[in-house]
Amino acid sequence: MSSNNDCIKFHLNIEDPNIVFSDYFKKYINGKYHSVYQAELIQPACPYCHSNNLKHNGHYTSNVRFITADASHPVTIRLKKQRVLCNDCLKRSMAQSNLVNKYCHISNASKRKVLAALTEDRSMTSIAREHNLSVNTVQRVLESCSSKFYDDLDQLPEHLAFDEFKGVGKKLHFICLDGDSHQVVQILRTRFKPEILHYFYKFTPKARAMVKTVTMDLNCYYPIVARELFPNAQIVIDRFHMVQMLTRSFNSLRVQTMKQFKKQSREYKLLKSTWKLYLMKYDKLNKQTPYYDWHFKDYLTQEHVVLDGLDCNKDLENTYWVMQDFRTAIKNKDEKQIIHLLHSKQAVGKQMHQTLLTFKHNYTGILNGISSSYSNGCLEGVNRKIKQIERTAYGYSNFRHLLIRIRLEENIIKQKEPNNYSLVA
Ligand SMILES: [Zn+2]
Structure with a gap:
């Protein structure tokens, strides 16, 4: 016995x-x-x-x-x-x-196993099936964890990064990251100003004064929010975002110009099929060895194609060089060149003009973005991971579940709360 x-x-x-x-x-x-x-x-x-x-x-x-x-x-x-x-x-x-x-x-051993499974990239249905439990039980285990990423209201990281991502119900959620450790500081349900202000006003003024830089992209009112919340913070515009805006502006003008020509014309082909060459750095274009291009029935080098294409329109040419010079200046951290480019009075496309105006409007942010080593690059990795989490679950309908799952899969729990398997208590 x-x-x-x-x-x-x-x-x-x-x-x-x-x-x-x-x-x-x-x-x-x-x-x-x-x-x-x-x-x-x-x-x-x-x-x-x-x-x-x-x-x-x-x-x-x-x-x-x-x-x-x-x-x-x-x-x-x-x-x-x-x-x-x-x-x-x-x-x-x-x-x-x-x-x-x-x-x-349901035994605590089962719950611990479910919690361990939730830290992996798996759907809740598959976890439920493996453990002979209902999906609701798995959700209850998930709900027993906290959805708070950052609970210390007395301090904030020195470098923050702001962005948004698409989540529950195809709505955009606000995400804030620590620029150094790349840990998520907070994810908010919406990306609107009142909610961001409401969240950060929970922190003490001393904590908010700790923030030295805030990295962000340009298409939002984040600069206003950041200036209001963090008195000592410098605004840094993400340099990859600047390049993206310049490239888009050039591309839109290229397409516009292209459509002015007939489809059979050489100009149309020059601007259409070789679009990738325009986005390459000018220094990287092959200027030596010509190759036979069946579109043009001719031997041309890459540089030749680009220059021929730009000859179609003077504005297109100017826009191209603004884009190229800007990118070189960003790479070399050449502030003088940037200032010169922003004040140049060349005729450029409508959209490029608009982009340059936006840049001028956020003058300090742009210059900070070029001189600073911080960017929103770290956010891209986190956003990709979140996308994968949503994909595995075929989307989430509950925002809190999504937050906890991100938190679990980010392994924040393992580092901060070794005894989070507190379901036992
Ligand atoms: Zn007794």
């Missing part, structure tokens, strides 16, 4: 001395053979006065779902919990164990 109990306990990895196994058998329930282990949970002393003078008052039987290696063979522990009446303090109590929580019939 004793050796049977020890064997089962060793097999199931249960160490609670108050649990005593008596029997095991197979039972057919709902189309599956369950391995059922029968056990008694002993109440050794009164939990209120620790007296041993107890009167036994029957059992409460609970079928506890336990972990199993094979999902087609579920394991159930039929646990008979002793109920006792204390002869000293006259209080009633029922035996409890850390195998399973009170009022619960």
Whole structure:
């Protein structure tokens, strides 16, 4: 009897001395053979006065779902919990164990396993199926974790990065990252000004004064928000975003110019099929070896193609050189050249003109972006990861679930709260 109990306990990895196994058998329930282990949970002393003078008052039987290696063979522990009446303090109590929580019939071992599975890139349905649980149970385990990324209201990282990503219901959510450690500071439900202000005003003024730079892109009101929230912060416009705006402006003018020509014309072909060459750095274009291009029925070098294409329109040519010079200046961190370019009065396309105006409007931010080593590059990695999390789940309808899942998969829990498997407590 004793050796049977020890064997089962060793097999199931249960160490609670108050649990005593008596029997095991197979039972057919709902189309599956369950391995059922029968056990008694002993109440050794009164939990209120620790007296041993107890009167036994029957059992409460609970079928506890336990972990199993094979999902087609579920394991159930039929646990008979002793109920006792204390002869000293006259209080009633029922035996409890850390195998399973009170009022619960899913073992804590199963919950821990589900939590571990939630840190991987897997859908909740697949986790539920593997552990013979319902999806709702998996969601409840998920909900037992906190959705807060950053809880210290007395300090903020020195370098922040702002951006947004598409999430629940195709809405854009605001995301803020620590520029140095690349940890998520916070994700907000919307990217609107009131919500961002509301969140950051929770921090003490001292904490907000700690922020030295805020990296952001240009298409939003983030500069206004940042100036209001962080008195000592420099605004840094992301340089990759600047390049993107310049490239887009050039491309739109290229397409416009292209459409002025007939489809069979040489100009049309020059501007259409070789579009990638225009976006390459001018220094990187091949200027030596000509190749035969069947579009033009001619031997041309890459440089030749680009220059011929630019000859179609004077504005296009100017726009091209603004784009190229700007990119070179960004690469060389050449502030003088940037200032010169922003003030040049060449005729450029409408959209490029608009882009340059926007740059002038955020003059300091642009110059900071060129001289600073911080950028929004780190956010791209995090956004990609979030996209993958959403994809695996075929999208989330609950914003909080999405946040917790991002947090779990970012492994923040492992680093900050080694005892987050506190479901046991
Ligand atoms: Zn008692």
